[in-house]
Amino acid sequence: MNEKRLTRVEDGRVIAGVCAGLARYLGVDPTVVRIIFVLLALFAAGGVLIYLILWLLMPVESAA
Numbered sequence: 001m002n003e004k005r006l007t008r009v010e011d012g013r014v015i016a017g018v019c020a021g022l023a024r025y026l027g028v029d030p031t032v033v034r035i036i037f038v039l040l041a042l043f044a045a046g047g048v049l050i051y052l053i054l055w056l057l058m059p060v061e062s063a064a
Contacts, residue, residue, distance in 0.1 A: 009021045
């Protein structure tokens with residue numbers, strides 16, 4: 001059975017693989033997720049905090 005898991009990816013990552021992992025999980029382009037995080041960081045000041053929390057909580061793809 002191939003279940004869908006939320007993991008940080010090792011290939012295609014820029015900083016920690018959080019945006020690329022979210023994009024793969026949601027089935028969207030990683031650039032869209034990155035733009036959303038940048039907009040959240042600039043306007044809502046929550047993007048950085050959410051990114052850091054996800055970085056700590058999401059397992060790495062190879063460790064999953």
